[in-house]
Amino acid sequence: MxxxxxxxxxxxxxxxxxxxxxxxxxxxxxxxxxxxxxxxxxxxxxxxxxxxxxxxxxxxxxxxxxxxxxxxxxxxxxxxxxxxxxxxxxxxxxxxxxxxxxxxxxxxxxxxxxxxxxxxxxxxxxxxxxxxxxxxxxxxxxxxxxxxxxxxxxxxxxxxxxxxxxxxxxxxxxxxxxxxxxxxxxxxxxxxxxxxxxxxxxxxxxxxxxxxxxxxxxxxxxxxxxxxxxxxxxxxxxxxxxxxxxFIGSINSFDGTVSQITGPEALIDIPDLGSPMRATAIAGLAPGQPVTLAVRPEKLSIGRDRPEGANVIRGQVEGVAYFGKDSLYRVRLPGGRVLSVSAVNARRAGEHDRVADWDDEVWLAFAPSSAILLTE
Amino acid sequence: MTARLSDWFNKRGWAALIIWLPYIWLVVFFLIPFVIVLGMSFATRTSTAPPFGFGGEDPILNLESYQRLFSDTLYIRAYLTSVGNAVVATVFCLLIGYPMALGLTRVSSTWRTILLMLVILPFWTSFLLRVYAWMGLMGTNSWFNRLLTDIWNALTPEAWEIAHVTMMNTNFAVVLVMVYSYLPFMILPLYANLERLDPALDEAAMDLGSRPLRVFWDVTLPQSIPGIIAGGMLVFIPACGELIIPSLVGDASSPMIGRVISDEFTSSRDWPMASAVAVALLVLLVVPLMVYSYFESRANAVKATKGAP
Structure with missing residues (x-):
């Protein structure tokens, strides 16, 4: 190896x-x-x-x-x-x-x-x-x-x-x-x-x-x-x-298949997410190959407005854990999967004007370079 | 009145009872009998029943028994034989029992259960029966004796040839049977002590450069001293006062002290003398113990104050 x-x-x-x-x-x-x-x-x-x-x-x-x-x-x-x-x-x-x-x-x-x-x-x-x-x-x-x-x-x-x-x-x-x-x-x-x-x-x-x-x-x-x-x-x-x-830290991972490779990026079909996701390709990847796409909670952005760009996911906040310097959101996707999203509380806000609250409809997004592709 | 009594019991009576129970036990079963024996040792021998009384020339303190204790070499020799046999038996119990106890801590748990049971197994047979078994083995016509005789004759020059090995009625037989009988009393406290030691300590010593024998000397042995002392006491004290083993396999011309006490009580019907011998044996055994525990506790106290800031 x-x-x-x-x-x-x-x-x-x-x-x-x-x-x-x-x-x-x-x-x-x-x-x-x-x-x-x-x-x-x-x-x-x-x-x-x-x-x-x-x-x-x-x-x-x-x-x-x-x-x-x-x-x-x-x-x-x-x-x-x-x-x-x-x-x-x-x-x-x-x-x-x-x-x-x-x-x-x-x-x-x-x-x-x-x-x-x-x-x-x-x-x-x-x-x-x-x-x-x-x-x-x-x-x-x-x-x-x-x-x-x-x-x-x-x-x-x-x-x-x-x-x-x-x-x-x-x-x-x-x-x-x-x-x-x-x-x-x-x-x-x-x-x-x-x-x-x-x-x-x-x-x-x-x-x-x-x-x-x-x-x-x-x-x-x-x-x-x-x-x-x-x-x-x-x-x-x-x-x-x-x-x-x-094993190290927490992570959201999805099983999918490679649908297309264009230059440094791969397009991954993920049944759980509906739309295909873009991720930085790894060596030895071929179209049709099963692959796992993983994103760490802090690499996901969360907001009430739909962001521009690729890899956008819609969901509903199911729970908020407030730790002071950051908060952990549990977001349920339409398909039923629950994702963890961690966001730094950069702006001072009360319970009702913070980034997202219980039951809010939110948009998640991650950069293709932040996505981890795993084949084994 | 009864209400007040039950009230007192509920408040502090039960706690007091539990705390005092061991003391009550000691007073009833040790102190009172000891005082009786002590009193008897100062009495005068009579031909009444019981065969002692207070009166005559020294009505309360008749020191005659104690004077005989120091003047008659029979008693001094009996004490020396007892202590000597007990010391030798204790040392052999330690030499045989220590490796066995250490071995018990190093085997798998299945083997440990089996071996521990084998250590305790002899207790399931009557003690007397086991001594008789040894008498049979040591007797001049036993297969065991013939085997030893044959081995001796085969290994030594012809001039040294013997008809049989004399084992019965010697101090050797007494020590042999005592070592056999008391070995479990050495093994069990030692095992309890060694079993508690952290095997990581041995590894630490080895890791720091000590070979196995050095590890034993530096780490295992110093930590097992409480076990050695406990086992030693459990063997030495009963061995000192042992009556049955020397009576059955011992040399009648050099009796041990237990035999002397028994003879004085029964055949010579001299209860004051028997009591004096018993009191002297107690002093002989208890005084070294008290001295030891005094120095031990003082050494601990010194260590504690030295270690404090």
């Missing part, structure tokens, strides 16, 4: 920092990871995103060395690490539960991995101090994990994983156990620490917002396979598969 995002990224370094090639992991008859290949560049924050049971955690555990692949190879920094046990890998992990040693102080927890480094006692103490400083926990050095808060525990786990200066840091749902306010703060702190240390991060998460803001690139996984790899923008604006389009 000649997919630009799945192919090794342009050679900035002679070898990609992490290369996963044809990796499969079976648990009995269950294929947790199914023939996965991709590369991660040095200094990236790379996220594995997917629902539970999609294989992201198994993939992470194979990078850590807790699971051995049934087939395939894992290279880290030019070395074949496929069967190297966890304790011999230059890879450290921040566990979802943090897995702090309850019988050791914060200081001892952070210094634990340093026992295996050829360092003097003083050097070790210095390194622990440096780490405590990095995560701003110096006053809590002598406490036990149960005597500090959840956010502090998360920082101890991070410092412990960073203390031996790993080549690769694995983070398993790093923000899942934190409350919303702390998450945002910690997210920026993680990015800041990544920036300062230059360590490559691989993050496993089920939270798309977390993945999109945190990562330089992300891989969307489903049923043990990689669905798409790309930057947040690529994944959100240019999904290549129906699964990716519907």
């Amino acid at each position: 000649p997919d630009a995002a799945l192919a090794p990224a342009p050679a900035q370094t002679p070898l990609p920092f992490v290369r996963i090639q044809g990796v499969t992991k079976n648990f009995g008859t269950f294929k947790a990871v199914d023939d996965v290949s991709f590369d991660i560049q040095k200094g990236e924050i790379f996220s594995l995103l997917g629902g539970s049971g999609c294989g992201k955690t198994t993939l992470l555990r194979m990078l850590a060395g807790f699971e051995e692949p049934t087939a395939g190879t894992v290279w880290i920094d030019g070395q074949d690490m496929t069967s190297v046990p966890a304790y011999d890998r230059p890879v450290h992990m921040m566990f979802q539960s943090y897995a702090l040693f309850p019988h050791m102080t914060v200081e001892k927890n952070i210094g634990y991995g340093l026992k295996h480094e050829p360092m003097t006692k003083a050097q070790r103490a210095d390194r622990v101090r440096e780490m405590l400083d990095l995560v701003q926990l110096t006053p809590f050095a002598a406490r036990k994990p149960h005597q500090i808060s959840g956010g502090q525990r998360q920082r101890v786990a991070l410092a412990r994983a960073l203390a031996r200066a790993p080549k690769l840091l694995l983070l398993d749902e790093p923000l899942a156990a934190l409350d919303k306010k702390l998450r945002e703060h910690t997210q920026f702190e993680l990015m800041n620490i990544q920036d300062r240390t230059g360590i490559t991060f691989v993050v496993v998460t089920h939270d798309q917002e977390e993945a999109m803001t945190l990562s330089s690139r992300l891989a969307v996984m489903d049923k043990g396979r990689i669905m798409q790899i790309g930057t947040s923008t690529e994944i959100y604006e240019y999904p290549k598969k129906k699964f990716v389009a519907s």
Whole structure:
């Protein structure tokens, strides 16, 4: 499959920092990871995103060395690490539960991995101090994990994983156990620490917002396979598969057939919408081919007057959810389909003079370039 | 009057009853019998029934029994034999039970149920029957003894040839049967403790560079100390006072303390002496426990204050 995002990224370094090639992991008859290949560049924050049971955690555990692949190879920094046990890998992990040693102080927890480094006692103490400083926990050095808060525990786990200066840091749902306010703060702190240390991060998460803001690139996984790899923008604006389009954000999608291709645009017949819709064509499209047209809620415009141009849809407002800065409208089409439309409340308006209200007849429209065409 | 009483019960009586029930239990079934035994140990032996009384030269505090306790080497030797056998049995229970408990936490849940049942299964047979079974096995004419004899004779030079292995009526037999009988009491609390440990902690230690043995030493063992202490107590304390096992398979010339107490009560009809031996055994067992728990709670308090800001 000649997919630009799945192919090794342009050679900035002679070898990609992490290369996963044809990796499969079976648990009995269950294929947790199914023939996965991709590369991660040095200094990236790379996220594995997917629902539970999609294989992201198994993939992470194979990078850590807790699971051995049934087939395939894992290279880290030019070395074949496929069967190297966890304790011999230059890879450290921040566990979802943090897995702090309850019988050791914060200081001892952070210094634990340093026992295996050829360092003097003083050097070790210095390194622990440096780490405590990095995560701003110096006053809590002598406490036990149960005597500090959840956010502090998360920082101890991070410092412990960073203390031996790993080549690769694995983070398993790093923000899942934190409350919303702390998450945002910690997210920026993680990015800041990544920036300062230059360590490559691989993050496993089920939270798309977390993945999109945190990562330089992300891989969307489903049923043990990689669905798409790309930057947040690529994944959100240019999904290549129906699964990716519907998994990330919300989307309105219609099944149709290609009726005509004129230059850069394709004309799509959609039974649900009545009139044919225009959309920017994708490679390999032929007239008569079944295709799915998808439009994100915020790409649809909504108004009481019929707009000029193509891709105009008529409907009736069935519900309005007001969020302050924007509103979500549920619009029922004559055929019965209900679309989601999101509009920024750019103009101050009361309940009765806003863009559209309950039961109003409205017109929706979208630009051909905003429409996503999906064939798989 | 009854109205006021039921009123009191409804307000705080039931709560008080529940809180005090364990204390009442302890007072009735431990403290009062203990005071009786303690009193008896200061009495004088008589030929009446019951065979003790207060009177004579030292009407209230007759210390004769305690003096004999320290002067007669029989008692001191019995204490040493008891503690020695109990310590050895506890250590072997730990050495055998720890890997078994750890193994129980690492197998699939189906196997775990089966293995746990196998650990408890011996309790379904009478304890006495199991000791008799061991007596049969250890006796000089058993297939087991012949097997051991044959193995020994096959492996050692001819000059060392033996007719049979002497196992019955030795301290070895006592320790062997005690280890067998008390092993579940070591395994179960250890298993309960180890089962609660988070396997992610082992992975974290391994991830940070520790090999499996090091992981065990750094992470598993320190966290299982409460389980080791609980299991150790459950084996050591009853093993110290064990009566049946040494009576049936032990060496009669070096009795354990339970046997001595029993003999003093029955064959020699010296109840004050028997009581004094029992009181001394209690002191021997309880004082180390109290010292341990005192230091433990003090160490915890120090840790807590150190950890606070």
